[in-house]
Structures are given as structure tokens and as C-alpha cells.
Amino acid sequence: MTDADALSSMLAQRRQPGADKAAIEQAIFQRFGCQRAVMFTDLVGFSRMVEAFGIVHFLQVIQESEALFLPLLQQHQGVCLKREGDSLLVLFEQAADALHCALDLQAACTAANAGRVAEERIEVCIGLGYGPVLLIDDKEVWGAEVNAASKLGEEMAKGGEILATDGFRLAQPEAAYADHGYLFGSRPVYRLLG
Template sequence: MHHMNKIHPNGYLQRLESLIEERLKPGADKEKIDARIWDIFGANWSILFTDLAGFSRYVAEFGIIHFLQNILESQKIFEPCIDAHDGVLFKVEGDSMLILFKRPRKAVECAISMQYAAKEYNKDKADEEKILLCAGIGYGKVLTIGSRDVFGQEVNAASKLGEDVARAWEILVTDSVAEEIGDMPCIKLEKIDKVPPGAKAAYKLIYEI
């Protein structure tokens, strides 16, 4: 059992740092080192990035404590959706969540489930207490550094779609997600003009809410 002490999250970061330092040396074979980094840390994941609409307005009108209440309430109603669809809540920053899934379909199903949960929660709530979810989804090879961070073009694209492009109730996906979910029942894909860096195209998910 004493060997377990050698396995800890910092080991991932230390390994990455050592490879980056090796990459910086004069004459380093960067292509070979990059391949090693991807081999150790790279994997295909679907990334769901969520955001709550109306942050600035609610903070200005009702104060930051009221909005913190909305954040905590949203996490309570969304966590069961994440668990039910085999998602991993990787990171929470303010009113945003970054959730990982092995399959894009699970990410899409989870996002729709979260929108349904928000709609049910909002039924008897005043406008200022309603939870309005925006979501962006990407899929592709990313670098995961233990439980500390995740990097990749599809991460950036999902973040951009969820935080900056999507409006309340919208679920936006990259082209790599669209290719994987085209035959899912009860949904349609509508191409949008705003394409985030790292994606070739982006789509709005048409679903019943």
C-alpha cells in the first residue's frame, strides 16, 4: 500500500513540465517530444461548457450574493443530469462549468437534460431567480493534465460557443460533434455564422424544450 503514495495529481504536472523543459533545449526533437506528450496526456473527449445568461444584468440589479445563490442552485439541479449521463465535472469557474464525456451523444443528451431541468426549476420562480442556461459542445483530442486542467482546440471552441455565442436555452456544437450526432432522433442541426477558432463550422441544436 505504501506505493500508492507515489501516485498523486502533481505527478502529471511534473511529467509535463519535464517534457516541456526537454522540448526547450537547443536541438530538441520537438516532433518526437510532442508525440510523447500526446501519448501520455492525449485522449478523445467531448467537452460541454455551460454558462448562465444574464450575469452582468443580475449582478447590477440584485447584487453578487443573489447571483451566487443562482450559481449554487444551478449546480444542485444540474449535477444529477451530469451523473446520469456519465459526465465528469472537471472544472467550475464562476457561473461556468466544464464537463467531460467520452461520447458526444452523451454530452448532447446531458445538455438537453440540463435545459429540461432548468425549465422545470423555473416554473414557479420570479424572473430574477430563473436559471437560464447556455451551452457549447466540442469533441476531439485534448490534453488532460490529471484533474488540474484540460487543453485543446475543441475545449476553446466549446468555451467560446457556450460563453460568448450561445443565448439562453441554446445548445451550440462544433462540426466534429455534428458529425457524431447527425442520426440522433428528435434533434436537428442548424448551421450558424459564428464559427469559433479551432472549429471548421458550428451548429445550433434544434430540440423541443
Template sequence: MISGKNTRTEFECLLQARNDHPDQSAEIDQQIQEIFSHTCAIFVLDMSGFSQLTLRHGILHFLGMIRRMRVISEPIVLQFEGRVIKQEADNLFAMFPDVMSAIAASFSILKDLAAVNTGLPDEQDIYVGIGIGYGEVLVVGDDDLYGSEMNLACKLGEDLARRSEILLTQSAFQEVQHHPGVWEPLDLSISGIALVAHRVRSLLGVSQIA
């Protein structure tokens, strides 16, 4: 289980010291890395249809749906040894010890959301897209992650993943077994950045390689 022990105050003090003493930046950077750096899988979930649903039914309707998403998703994150970092608007951010745990949790969340949707009116159905990265990040306090893979996972989960899609960054893909038929490579572009991502095509395939 990944846990955070380092405070934002400590992090901000070190950043200020780095600004105040540029001649000591190398030593301060090493200290920051030693205290805050973790290598893990990053999970970013984004709910679909925020603008349309809010315009049609009002913000309270959508806030209720966000609450339902959290109630369903957070126990699953814990079940697969992950840690919820934060929830912002209709996004859920978490970290996992490895990519396969993040993928397994993602499929479990999609499965449970689909099951709940069958018993709800269409306007209350919840659909999500998920981006997964892997690499070194700075874990600050209990509610923030910083790093390139965090940024890439956000772009995949928030901007590029469609309903019920799970997209992996190239670094996350390198952490799993490359069985044919399980993964679909995608050449994507956003904000002028070219991305190579991989869509997880089947739960069956992932179950076989987990």
C-alpha cells in the same frame, strides 16, 4: 466513465524539458500525447445575464444562483457518464465519452433548470447556453483540458450560445446522425475566426436518434 490520473506537476516538467531540449521536442511531444491525450466530447455551459444580475442584485445573489446551477447540473453530468472538470465563475466544464451523451445531458440540464425556474421569482431564474466539441484534448490532472476543440466549445458556450441553446462544433456534428430537421447549421464569427456550428433544434429529434 472518464477519469484523470495525470498530474499537473508531471505535465509542467515535460513542458519544461521541451523548452530546455528543443532537439528532443518530437520525443517529448509523443510522451505528452501518450500520457495526457484523450479523445472525447467537451461540454461548456455558461449562465446568461451575469453582469445585469450582479449589478441589480449583488454578487452574493448571483453566487447563490451559480451554486444552484451546480447542484442541478453536476449529478446529470455523472448520470450520462460524464466527468465535471471544473467550474469557473458562471461556467461549468465537463467531458463525455461521446457527443450523444453530452447532448442528452445538456437537454436534461435544460429541462431541470426550466422546472426549477417555474417555482422561483424571476430574478432567480437560471438560463444557460451550452457548447459541445469533440476531438483530441490533453487532460491535465483533475481540472484542466487543452486543445482546439476545447477552445471552440468555449467560444460556442460562453460567447455565442443564447438562452437554452445547444451548439455543436463541426467535429462534434460529424459524430452524430444527420437526420433532417434536428440540426440547424450556423455560420458564425468571433475574434476574427469563422466558425461553422450546428444548433440542436429539438429534444424529440435527439431522442429518436440517441
């Protein structure tokens, strides 16, 4: 039985009338739960660039960015779980690895963009989270930090920015941060400095 099948069975049990939902939830976290750093990357200007230069041009930029990013992710022990369009979802066992990888990704973009025309620049937004997640078959990941990192990388960060959740900041307190507002109306967000 795969982890996905086991999770499905446990969730089916949880839906049954009279089920001890708290006990089943605890069993799910005991089996699938772990602490991970989550990174979500998103390239700047996808829709605008597709409209202006066509999808083939942007597919080229995606391919170039992945050729730049994937070796750095591997170098920092990151595991890329999903590649969707111009976005990557990456897990790290250690928050420090995610932090250093994010800084290296931004530095690699800066170096790669030297001398490039605006429409060929690789600019990335990065969201970082750290905390408990459910990891299923080493292929799927679920949790509040996954959702938060996705929102930070895809919606809140601007090109060249690395935004982090409060969970990530607690895991990497020695890094320099600036306040950057709130996520979901109540969760503090921080912009990584440097």
C-alpha cells in the same frame, strides 16, 4: 511523478535548442491524449444580474443551478473538472452522453423556471465540442475542443441554446442541427435543434 510534473518536464525538453519538437509533441499526445466530449456551461446575465440584484442574489442562483445540474452530469457520466463563477467545464468519454446531458440540462431549466420571476430564472448557455484533448491528472484538460466549447458556451450561445463544434457534429451526426455561423472565422458552428 505526477502527470503535471511529467508534462512540465517534456515541455522543458521541447524548449531546448535543437529539440525534436515533433517527436516530443507526439510523445505528449501518446501519454496524455484522449478523445473526449467537452461541455462548457454559462448562466445567462451574470454581470447584469449582479449589478441589478447584488452578488448574494446571484450566488443563490449559482447554487440552485449547481444543485440542478450536478446530479444530471453524474447521471450522464460527466465529470465536472472546473466550477468557475457561473460556469462549468465538464468532460464525457462519449459524445452521446454529452448530447443527452445537454438536452436534459435545458429541460431541467425549463421545468425549474415554471412560475419563477425573471430574476430568479435559471437559464444556461451550452457549448459542446468533441475531439482530441490532453488530460492531465484527471484535473486539467487542454485542446482546441476545450477552447471552442468555452467560446460557444460563454460568448456565442444565448439562453437555452446548445451550440456544437464541427467535431461534435461529426461524432453525433444523427442529432438535428442548424448552421449557426463560424468560430474563429473558419470553424463551422451548429445549433442543436430539439
